[in-house]
Amino acid sequence: MKLFGKHCAGMLAILALPGMVTCADITLPPPQIKGGQGIFTLLKSRHSSTPADFPLKNISAQELSSLLWAATGQNRSPRGWTIPLAMNTAPYNKIYVLDDSGVYRYHWKQNRLIRISDKNIKNGISPQNIVGKSPVVLVFVSGSNIKKEYVYTTTGAMTQNIYLAAESMGIGGRFVMTMNEKAIREGLKLKTGEYPLNLMLIGKK
Template sequence: MKNNEGTAKNRVRVRPIPLIIAILLAAGGWVAAISALATRVPKLAPEAFENISANELMANLDSPLLQAIERRNSTARGSFTGGEISEDALQLLGWAATGKNREGTGFVVPLAMGSEPYVSLYLADASGVRRFSWESNEFVSVSGNDIRNSINQGQNASAAWIYVIDKDNVPRGNLDFAWHTIGTMSEHQYLLADELNIQTRFMADIDAGEVAALLGLDVNTNIPAGVMIMAQK
């Protein structure tokens, strides 16, 4: 694995692969927002795509999903406001990355060979470090340590999501499966963050060994593979 500074064999790089979700945070909270997805994103009949260019499609279809894709972007370094993100929004962002859907029979991201999630999602904010549980859609406390200054790369972000590969749980030990899943998880969070008016930036050039130590993990079995920093606008 390559490190731009030529030092850390533990550094990893991820190339996010788009697979899309756009969800609005409804006034009633994150559960209501999930329910709203079906009505906010229209299902298009095949004939809607006949004899029409992609540009015409974008210009004429009033689809929140297409609008979210068009707006998707990374917040520039030095532009983060440090605004605090609500607990409801954080919980929904966790679900969008690694939660269950389809009446609890599947997951919001594709997983190799019908597996359960093999990428753990951690959140670092002012309260400390928490792990998002896909089983319960809740946060589980890991520590009360504020580690943001160690992983934000100098950015004024109020929250940082950390994607950690659970090496022993990856099907056939093929880490490519994990890279693909992380790309999807991060893209889901990008699109939802835009809907929630949240700044965000994915950073793949991290020191996996250092981040694992901050989380109290063994980097040989639990590999930090990317950080997504966020702040409310």
């Protein structure tokens, strides 16, 4: 396993990443998309982690890969995804992955985390202190110049898919809407027309 340099130690500690890893970006292992519990069993047990559950424990690269695929993965060719998308387009909402070592943007086509920053911004993006206690924070961001009704409907589907996938793997999750938009815009280096939609706190129970 190729290890991170000192600036990448945080993500390495959280994800225990195998394979090709550099400080610039991270290639995730293929998602595990077979097996698991039935959908109605998962719906019955689906729940949010409570504040008392924090701090949550670390997750693996394999688990993160599977969660991200559930949220915005391609499940059939030539144009088909795990979520409904307006006008049968490619995914327009983006997912950013935050941990102690920095900020990454998920590239769904390459199953890759693109490094944006080496700053830990978790504590500043929400007034809820449990956000900073989560080993992984997912930030859902709108695509540029996409209708609001499209992006909010889509982020709801993405979030629910993560809840269900997380439940099947024994991983905790919590949906958060209370955000510091200015801090997120600056920390994620968002473009004009992009804006944060919600957060998802992820970690082992």
